[in-house]
Amino acid sequence: MNDTIHRRWVLAAHPQGAPKASDFRLEEGPIPVPGPGEFLVRTILIGIEPRLRLMLNPTTETNKAMRPEGAASGLGKVIPSSVLGVVMASNDPDFTPGDLVDGLLGWQSHAVVARGGYNRKNNPAGIRTCDLDLGPPAAHLSVLGTPGLTAILALKHEGRLGPGETMVVTSAAGTVGSVAGQLGRLAGARVVGITGSDEKARYLADELGFDATINYRTAGDLAAAVRAACPNGVDYHFDNVGGAMAATINAQFNPGARHTRCGIVSKYNLSHTQWHQSDEFDGQFTVHDHVAEYTEAKAELARLLKAGDIKCVERIFDGIESAPAAFVGLMQGENIGKWLVRVSEDPQ
Numbered sequence: 001m002n003d004t005i006h007r008r009w010v011l012a013a014h015p016q017g018a019p020k021a022s023d024f025r026l027e028e029g030p031i032p033v034p035g036p037g038e039f040l041v042r043t044i045l046i047g048i049e050p051r052l053r054l055m056l057n058p059t060t061e062t063n064k065a066m067r068p069e070g071a072a073s074g075l076g077k078v079i080p081s082s083v084l085g086v087v088m089a090s091n092d093p094d095f096t097p098g099d100l101v102d103g104l105l106g107w108q109s110h111a112v113v114a115r116g117g118y119n120r121k122n123n124p125a126g127i128r129t130c131d132l133d134l135g136p137p138a139a140h141l142s143v144l145g146t147p148g149l150t151a152i153l154a155l156k157h158e159g160r161l162g163p164g165e166t167m168v169v170t171s172a173a174g175t176v177g178s179v180a181g182q183l184g185r186l187a188g189a190r191v192v193g194i195t196g197s198d199e200k201a202r203y204l205a206d207e208l209g210f211d212a213t214i215n216y217r218t219a220g221d222l223a224a225a226v227r228a229a230c231p232n233g234v235d236y237h238f239d240n241v242g243g244a245m246a247a248t249i250n251a252q253f254n255p256g257a258r259h260t261r262c263g264i265v266s267k268y269n270l271s272h273t274q275w276h277q278s279d280e281f282d283g284q285f286t287v288h289d290h291v292a293e294y295t296e297a298k299a300e301l302a303r304l305l306k307a308g309d310i311k312c313v314e315r316i317f318d319g320i321e322s323a324p325a326a327f328v329g330l331m332q333g334e335n336i337g338k339w340l341v342r343v344s345e346d347p348q
């Protein structure tokens with residue numbers, strides 16, 4: 001960690017299809033100085049997340065709504081991403097040097113945060129302070145962060161699972177999917193995970209206790225595989241993938257079945273024009289619609305994490321240089337659980 005230079009990854013080119021390392025450029029400069037009402041954050045960890053791909057298309061009138069305020073990524077702009085960091089200097093009475101915070105601060109070693117927008121203390125839609133009593137630093141970007149909150153709140157509001165019901169979860173070995181599946185099992189459901197490799201399928205069955213798994217890349221007839229894994233039909237589909245896979249699963253719905261449209265990762269590499277020909281964005285679950293429930297939901301996730309009732313493996317890549325390669329790998333399906341990039345050491 002070099003604490004005299006500000007290093008940041010910016011968008012060098014809008015990706016065409018799958019992202020590649022050359023779409024990103026590393027820049028260096030002086031560490032920014034917080035002005036009146038602002039504070040400076042040193043990045044500790046960056047969360048690698050698929051939704052970033054959606055933000056790398058050009059911003060147009062038709063896709064503006066998909067970009068969180070301030071996160072639109074134009075050429076030369078810092079790559080937006082969830083970050084865990086520590087406050088280094090502050091001219092904002094709500095933030096004190098030493099506070100651990102997380103927010104959408106991007107692929108950079110330091111960020112000056114201005115009042116308004118993401119600078120609202122404990123506003124979980126923006127920057128928020130992290131309580132290390134709830135769990136270790138990395139967990140605040142995985143189980144205790146947006147991925148875990150998404151899983152628990154979607155299950156609460158849309159899943160409403162009862163014992164003996166069947167839940168199917170896709171991209172099941174990712175952070176959101178693996179937490180959702182474990183919560184489904186805790187609710188007494190039979191949980192079937194669909195994923196992209198045998199290694200991931202083993203992880204779901206052996207480490208997380210999923211009742212059945214399907215490797216969609218080798219399954220051949222996916223509809224037949226879902227029928228075999230769900231002999232009593234499907235009551236709840238936690239959908240991280242969308243597209244043809246979602247339609248195949250929904251075709252096996254029982255009366256009264258629920259469908260959480262959580263993510264559409266099968267389409268994230270499409271251009272913004274192709275994307276908006278899809279109606280799958282309609283009715284999508286949005287975790288930030290449930291901000292008022294974050295404190296309670298986090299406490300519950302922390303309790304389950306400490307008790308060993310839910311787990312999430314994390315892989316941490318060393319150095320801000322590794323961010324593009326990690327993102328490229330994640331979009332190619334290489335991750336199990338949460339991938340993070342370490343930019344500086346945890347505070348002692």
Ligand SMILES: NC(=O)c1ccc[n+]([C@@H]2O[C@H](COP(=O)([O-])OP(=O)(O)OC[C@H]3O[C@@H](n4cnc5c(N)ncnc54)[C@H](OP(=O)(O)O)[C@@H]3O)[C@@H](O)[C@H]2O)c1
Nearest residue numbers: 150171174175176195196240262263264266285286287333
């Ligand atoms: N609605 C909300 O409020 C909200 C909040 C947070 C996240 N999300 C969404 O939740 C989903 C999961 O997020 P996460 O952070 O846990 O990421 P993740 O599931 O780890 O995402 C990466 C995984 O996506 C899968 N994937 C990539 N391309 C695919 C394709 N073409 N077809 C099928 N699967 C593909 C791969 O797994 P396989 O090997 O299984 O293919 C890859 O390992 C994402 O779609 C994300 O955008 C939604």
